[in-house]
Amino acid sequence: MTQITSVATQPIAGQKPGTSGLRKKTPVFMGRHYLENFVQSIFDVVGAAGKTFVLGGDGRYFNDRAAQVILRMAAANGAARMIVGQGAILSTPAASHLIRLNKTDGGIIMSASHNPGGPEEDFGVKFNMPNGGPAPEGVTEAMYKRTTEITEYRVLEAQGVDLGQVGRHQLGAMVVDVVDPVSDYAALMESLFDFPAIRAMFAAGFRMRMDSMCAVTGPYAVEILENRLGAAKGTCVNATPLPDFGGMHPDPNPTWARALMDEMFGPDAPDFGAASDGDGDRNMVVGRGIYVSPSDSLAVLAANAHLAPGYRAGLKGIARSMPTSAAADRVAEALGLHHYETPTGWKFFGNLLDAGKATICGEESFGTGSDHVREKDGLWAVLLWLNILAVKQESVAKILHDHFHRYGRNYYSRHDFEAIDTANADAMFADLRAALPGLKGQDFDGLVVTHADDFAYTDPVDGSVSTKQGVRVLFDGGSRAVFRLSGTGTEGATLRLYLERFVTGPDELGEDPQSALAPVIRAAHQIARIAAHTGRSEPDVVT
Ligand code: VG1
Ligand code: CO
DSSP states (O other): OOEEEEEEEOOOOOOOOOTTEEEEEHHTTTSSSSHHHHHHHHHHHHOOOOOEEEEEEEEOOTTHHHHHHHHHHHHHTOOOEEEEEEEEEOOOOHHHHHHHHOOOOOOEEOTTSSSSSSSSSSEEEEETTTTTSSSSSSHHHHHHHTTTTTEEEEEEEEEOOOTTTTTTEEEETTTEEEEEEHHHHHHHHHHHOHHHHHHHHHHHHHHEEEEOTTSSTTHHIIIIIIIIIOOOOEEEOOOOOOOOGOOOOOOSSSTTTTHHHHHEEEOOSEEEEEEETTSSOBBEEHHHHHHHHHEEEEEEEEHHHGGGGGTOOOOSEEEEEETTHHHHHHHHHHOEEEEEOSSSSSTTTHHHHTTSSSSEEEEETTEEEESSSOOOOOOHHHHHHHHHHHHOOHHHHHHHHHHHHHHHHHEEEEEEEEOOOOHHHHHHHHHHHHHHHHHHTOOTTTTEEEEEEEEEEEOTOOOOOOOOOEEEEEETOOEEEEEEEEEEEEESSEEEEEEEEEEETTTTTSSSSHHTTTHHHHHHHHHHHHHHSSOSOOSSEEE
16 A cells, blocks of 8 residues: 655745756755655645646756655645656656647656756756746746745655656556657657758768767667668767766856867868757757857758748747847848847747747757747757758858858857856846946947846736846947856856857958957956956856
């Protein structure tokens, strides 16, 4: 007999979801009642009785044990059925797809995404809605409020379910369906892209390197790229998900995906390179000898999406997060489409996608996706690039070059200053916000401020308002600096400084972004007095 136990608990401070779910150091998550309090708060807000949820994670340390706890709590809270990826594995986009495909009541994803994993690193939990997208702010706020009042949680006294075994299991009165994490997702990709054309390109000798960074996309990449599309064996590297991501930082950018960058800029570089993050929603793409910035990737994908069968009818609109460069806006304007500017975080795209206002969305942080799911999707972006390359029969370098000549170039870079003392970061933003009204008209190193504000967003679908989403300073000539504090870190504060400068062309299209942006970088440092507040004058990570 299985029995439901109510366990007395007390609120634990700080269980406030950030940009994407609740992320903490793994030992914090493994602490007494920590996971349980948060999961019970999720169920208290969304209700579990009689419902069906999807459950999976990126395979990081504690993923397997957390899954068993969540299952026993779901059963105790009266859930009817859980759909779980085999081994408790699901990439974030695959989870989003399963939520939609099975018309479930939502899903729980165990991931701290691009944050490192391991006993001393990070863990995370987020809830996705029945539309497959991350819970909006109103819902995560309610969950947080619940964590501040919680007095008990419910758990089923039972042995764990064998999650290694695909098929139907029973946990108390609840059904647990363990599913292959890859097959439904792979079928979705096959429905969107011209697999025969991509297969023909590989068969003709096209070479690629896909670096899964020992995180969740390995099995997906091997099945889709090597097995279904015929890419050479060994195309996929670091393709086995490991609990500590092999000690790597599973964040696909030029700093953390160094080995891929070296390969792509080396003497015998493949035609195309890509990497993805911990939970598989981010992507970095690289051509032979050329890096594609995420903002440019979004613009190129939007401009060429019609070459893929899933987007042949054209796009309904294009959305980007505010700090993302305006390169995609220029494509939207050329195509006569609406474009939208949202706060950082994929949850803000959900309503636009549901309402049919946007088809393609993107963020500067290596995230691109479309209305096929309600999350950003790393492999989707890689496959759309492959589809475009297969149809155009041109190199990545040529495609980018032509794109810049047609639309102009938005030079772009993000500078991250990590692990800043939180009080110092807060003081810097307080000063910056106080200075905003007086900035207009001021000259910083030859750049004159035309507009400065704290970005606020009114959702065009449900009218909800999100304030304090990043400080923007616009300069004459179309340059821009944006300041934000990260909402995904687990240690101190991280300042994100986003820099942009537009050049129409045809001259000056081939500069190094850091030198093209040098005046904007200097102005940004002066305006926010970064060194005075943080003691830092150089960023830790440049993307
Ligand atoms: C970062 C990125 C943001 C992204 C978020 C989640 O947030 O800037 O664009 O949506 O991570 O991505 P922040 O608050 O640290 O800037 V993931 O792949 O970590 O789910
Ligand atoms: Co991610």
